[in-house]
Amino acid sequence: PASLIFTRENWHTVQEVTVTGINDNLANDDGQRTVTISHTASGGGYENVAAMVSVTVTDDDAALVVSESTLSLAEAGGIGTYTVKLASQPSGNVTVSPTSNDTSIATVSPDSLTFTTENWNTTQPVTVTGVNDNLVNDGGQRTVNISHTASGGGYENVAAMVSVTVTDDDAALVVSESTLSLAEAGGSETYTVQ
Numbered sequence: 278p279a280s281l282i283f284t285r286e287n288w289h290t291v292q293e294v295t296v297t298g299i300n301d302n303l304a305n306d307d308g309q310r311t312v313t314i315s316h317t318a319s320g321g322g323y324e325n326v327a328a329m330v331s332v333t334v335t336d337d338d339a340a341l342v343v344s345e346s347t348l349s350l351a352e353a354g355g356i357g358t359y360t361v362k363l364a365s366q367p368s369g370n371v372t373v374s375p376t377s378n379d380t381s382i383a384t385v386s387p388d389s390l391t392f393t394t395e396n397w398n399t400t401q402p403v404t405v406t407g408v409n410d411n412l413v414n415d416g417g418q419r420t421v422n423i424s425h426t427a428s429g430g431g432y433e434n435v436a437a438m439v440s441v442t443v444t445d446d447d448a449a450l451v452v453s454e455s456t457l458s459l460a461e462a463g464g465s466e467t468y469t470v471q
Contacts, residue, residue: 283321298334310334340364341373341425341437344400348441350383352419353409359439360400363392367430375403375425382421383407383441392430407443417445 281292296314311333318326342364348357361373373390377383383405390401405423420442427435454468 296330296332341427341432341435343425343437343439345439348405348439350405350407350441350443352407352443352445355407355443357405357441358402359405360402361390361425361437362400363397363432366394366397367392367432369394369430371397371427371430371432373425373427373432375423377405378422378424381408381410382419382443383423385423394430403439405439405441419443419445 278294281294283292294314311331314330314332316328316330318324340363342362343359344361345357345359348359350357361375363371371392373392374388375385375390377385386404386406390403392401403423410419420440423439423441425437425439427433452468452470454466457466457468459466
């Protein structure tokens with residue numbers, strides 16, 4: 278309510294005040310905003326009596342929008358791309374840094390993306406490139422995570438992840454039998470190699 282009224286009869290009864298957050302669709306610095314609610318009394322001998330309540334509103338607008346959560350690509354120079362943009366207008370420049378957790382499996386470029394209050398909702402491309410290891414990998418695949426860490430413009434500590442599966446391109450021999458038993462005098466067995 279806009280005001281609370283206390284009388285001689287209800288002065289000792291608690292009256293409830295409800296505070297409701299308002300969505301601003303902006304990424305706020307430090308991920309939150311603070312407002313102070315003032316209570317000033319008048320009348321009945323309560324002139325110049327005041328109290329304050331500080332309310333912290335946690336921002337729900339800062340997020341990275343990544344077009345793909347998973348990618349698959351070939352080992353030797355296979356390329357995959359996806360895009361990144363911000364979910365809401367930042368309060369200043371935001372730098373997003375995509376990073377591979379294992380550059381022996383896949384590399385990522387560019388090193389950073391910059392979003393401003395003008396281009397925050399325009400997608401920017403990220404390219405992931407498979408790295409050849411010249412080894413036959415167990416299961417024929419390796420996995421790497423591309424993390425995206427944001428900073429500035431109210432996007433501090435905002436992150437996103439893309440999981441990348443790199444398919445092995447290295448040749449392997451497949452032998453149908455690993456052991457054979459033969460009779461000494463002219464015994465024979467066969468196996469296949471692929």
